[in-house]
Amino acid sequence: MNIGIVGLGLIGGSYAKSLRKYGYKIYGIDIDQKSLDYALQHNIIDFGDKNPKDILKNVDVVFICLYPEETIKFIRKNINNFKRGAIIADVVGIKRNIIDSLDIYKDDDVEFVFTHPVAGKETSGVINSDEAIFQGANFVITPTKWNSEEAINVITILAKQMGFSSVSQISDVAHDDIIGFTSQLTHAIAISLVNSDDEKYNTSLFIGDSYKDLTRIAKINEDLWAELFIKNKDFLLKHINKFERELDILKDAINAKDFEGLKELMRSATLKRGKIK
């Protein structure tokens, strides 16, 4: 099986590194010659080309590791270049928008499997790619009514080989709902927490691990995340509002010096967090 990876960034590079161990031939496509050169020199890919045409007709599975809008553009532009029967998977962090944007998934010649590897780090580019980021991580597939069991199985196996510990299936709507909570809300909080620092004191001298942990993701790729926030606006706003209501309950308890009420909120959080694996 030949695997194509479009976009040799952090995710694409990490996909390539983790899959090459299994003996798949890895074909890289990137508009940046430097990324291709780096990936070839470091044995991350077997072949690389700026021009997708020649590669696409040779690969059985194509992972498109681009930003949301770029993913849609790439697919539209290359819809006639894929190999007949190819499986095409994306890595976009929100699913309704991309599925709705692509009428072409009814196409007979190729099959789209929409996926979200819930993994990353605060750096970008193939130079920072690292297959370790997938170890024990979650991989989510949002099947459409046109998906075959075979294609879903192929992607599931590849995801497991990459190191993901869980590969689950959920609807695109449910995906955007829960990811709006687990991923986008957390980034919105981290950004706002850091931005609310008035820097009256030398913050670095008064932090512990809690501040470091809660703000690590405030170092954020703004082009990607502004797009994700806006495209998942409805669910993200719902979750921000829900979070603010919880914070207000806590605030009321502090304001009333309600020791028992505060302890109850803390016990509830401890219990709920304990369920998270």
Added chain:
Amino acid sequence: MNIGIVGLGLIGGSYAKSLRKYGYKIYGIDIDQKSLDYALQHNIIDFGDKNPKDILKNVDVVFICLYPEETIKFIRKNINNFKRGAIIADVVGIKRNIIDSLDIYKDDDVEFVFTHPVAGKETSGVINSDEAIFQGANFVITPTKWNSEEAINVITILAKQMGFSSVSQISDVAHDDIIGFTSQLTHAIAISLVNSDDEKYNTSLFIGDSYKDLTRIAKINEDLWAELFIKNKDFLLKHINKFERELDILKDAINAKDFEGLKELMRSATLKRGKIK
């Protein structure tokens, strides 16, 4: 120099472990015989006693590693038991309340140095104590007008020996202000984030490191933290409100689909977070 540690919990046990390496005789005091036995059996302390009286008259530096109210009670009860000239340091995470509660710091016979080791983890008890939690961490001293340079120096040296990378001095008011931001606000956020999970889906299957990092501290010691929240009510509420204002700015940008505005908020967060060491 003999060092007394009152309260062999996570912090007390970690203090003992890190200081014993330097050859100090470590005297442990705890109301729980099991903790004393564990500490003795594991060579964490040299001597241990449930009764503070005999120990206190032998130790030159006493670290009181108890919760805020317990710290005040212990000092009041034992004020006549300390060795003449002893230095007494606490570990309480808020400073105005404890300093204001202790009229006795004007006492000639002993000297109080109020300190806050900004370190910890989500477990408790001497069994979980680990001197590694101090490596590279911040240690804060809030001097009073009665403090001598000598006593501050002794505590500074001991903190450095324990592994703290920064030992800084700040007023009690400023301490409670900045710690209300870096420590208490972060815990308030983590609690509310977890409590806002409606558990409609199996959250564990859809999380990445961001959710794990932002909620790690939601597993919280409710007796300690409810006390800290209430005792630092003014500053904590100020910081929650400031954070909510920032979150509202972000919400407005999402609502308006203001791509450039969102990117600007993200760039600001990236820049500010980049300054944190």
